[in-house]
Amino acid sequence: MSDESVHVVIVAAGSGSRFGSDIPKQFVRLCGRPVVFYPIEIFRAAMPDAEITLVINQAMESLWHELCVEYGFTSPRTVYGGATRWESVRNALDAYPDSDTVYIHDGARPLVTPDLIKRLGAALSDGRADGALPAIDLTDSIRELSDDNNSTAVDRSLYKAIQTPQVFDGHKLARAYRMPYSTSFTDDASVMEAAGYDNLILVEGDSRNIKITHGGDIAVATYHIDKAGR
Numbered sequence: 001m002s003d004e005s006v007h008v009v010i011v012a013a014g015s016g017s018r019f020g021s022d023i024p025k026q027f028v029r030l031c032g033r034p035v036v037f038y039p040i041e042i043f044r045a046a047m048p049d050a051e052i053t054l055v056i057n058q059a060m061e062s063l064w065h066e067l068c069v070e071y072g073f074t075s076p077r078t079v080y081g082g083a084t085r086w087e088s089v090r091n092a093l094d095a096y097p098d099s100d101t102v103y104i105h106d107g108a109r110p111l112v113t114p115d116l117i118k119r120l121g122a123a124l125s126d127g128r129a130d131g132a133l134p135a136i137d138l139t140d141s142i143r144e145l146s147d148d149n150n151s152t153a154v155d156r157s158l159y160k161a162i163q164t165p166q167v168f169d170g171h172k173l174a175r176a177y178r179m180p181y182s183t184s185f186t187d188d189a190s191v192m193e194a195a196g197y198d199n200l201i202l203v204e205g206d207s208r209n210i211k212i213t214h215g216g217d218i219a220v221a222t223y224h225i226d227k228a229g230r
Contacts, residue, residue: 004100004101005051005098005099005100005101005170006047006049006050006051006099006100006101006102006103007050007051007052007053007092007093007096007099007101007102007103007170008043008047008050008051008052008053008102008103008104008105008165009053009055009089009092009093009102009103009104009105010036010039010040010043010052010053010054010055010076010105010106010107011055011081011085011088011089011092011104011105011106011107012024012026012027012036012054012055012056012081012107012108013055013056013057013060013080013081013082013085013088014026014057014081014085014108015057021215023060023063024057024060025108025212025213026107026108026212027060027063027064027067028212028218030110030212030218030221030222030225031222031225031226033071034067034071035107035108035110035212035221036054036107036108036110037071037073037110038110038111038112038225039105039106039107039109039110039112040052040054040076042112042113042114042117043103043105043112043117045114046114046117046118047103047117050103051077051096051099052076052077053076053077053078053079053092053095053096054075054076054077054078054079054107055078055079055080055081055088055089055091055092055107056078056079056080056081057080057081058080058081061078061080064078077095077096079091079092079095084181086177086181086185086191087181089104089177089188090177093173093174093177097174098170098171098174099170099171099174100169100170100171101121101124101167101168101169101170102167102168102170102173103117103120103165103166103167104164104165104166104167104168104188105164105165105166106164106211108211108212108213109163109164109209109210109211109212110212110221110225111206111208111209111210111221111224111225112164112165112206112209113206113209116134116165116203116205116206116209117165119134119203119204120132120133120134120165120166120167120203121167123167123201123203124167124168124169124201128199129169129199129200129201130168130169130172130192130197130198130199130200131166131167131168131169131172131173131188131189131192131197131199131200131201132166132167132168132200132201132202132203133162133163133166133189133200133201133202133203134162134163134164134165134166134202134203134204134205134206134209135160135161135162135163135202135203135204135205136160136161136163136204136205136206136207137156137157137160137161138156138159138160138161140156141153141156142154142156142159160202161205162187162189162205163205163206163209163211164187164211166187166188166189168188168192168197169197172192172195172197173188173191173192173197175195176191176192176194176195176197177191179191179194179195182194208224
């Protein structure tokens with residue numbers, strides 16, 4: 001609805017240690033431009049009235065400003081991240097409280113599409129769900145580890161891989177983030193569930209919506225961007 005306030009949180013405060021670069025992966029060049037530029041631009045195009053907050057590490061603030069100047073890029077409002085992803089998201093929520101709807105997205109996922117963003121919003125629009133999550137099928141066999149270091153095959157059809165963006169009722173999300181931190185919080189959906197908001201709808205995700213994690217992922221993302229003509 002047009003009178004609803006929408007807040008988009010793009011989390012880009014991680015160190016990206018597994019990527020193996022001198023700078024965090026969200027600032028590495030992808031097709032000649034920093035990775036994090038892509039999701040910011042896509043959300044701006046898909047949701048022009050939304051308020052966007054970019055969460056960055058305070059130590060990367062100078063680099064971020066330099067990149068914006070170099071590329072003539074207009075930065076959204078920024079807030080500093082914390083020691084954990086949970087703390088980073090909480091800082092962003094505190095900066096723009098009382099939003100009706102909140103999208104939370106990884107800054108290292110540059111291939112999110114307007115179609116996925118809109119599908120998630122539509123799933124939440126009737127007001128009955130607490131949130132909506134993009135999910136994709138697992139393609140590899142998976143095994144469950146036991147305490148004695150053995151493992152057991154499990155039925156992969158019973159599991160889904162969850163992506164971002166995740167979208168939530170903003171007021172419920174704000175209440176959920178008032179709880180103390182727990183190591184069980186692997187994403188924002190797990191925070192909501194811990195607070196009792198477990199009516200979370202799974203929406204078909206996109207296998208191309210990869211998270212840049214290792215160096216080879218840049219090549220994969222480059223292929224998809226070139227193919228899409230972006």
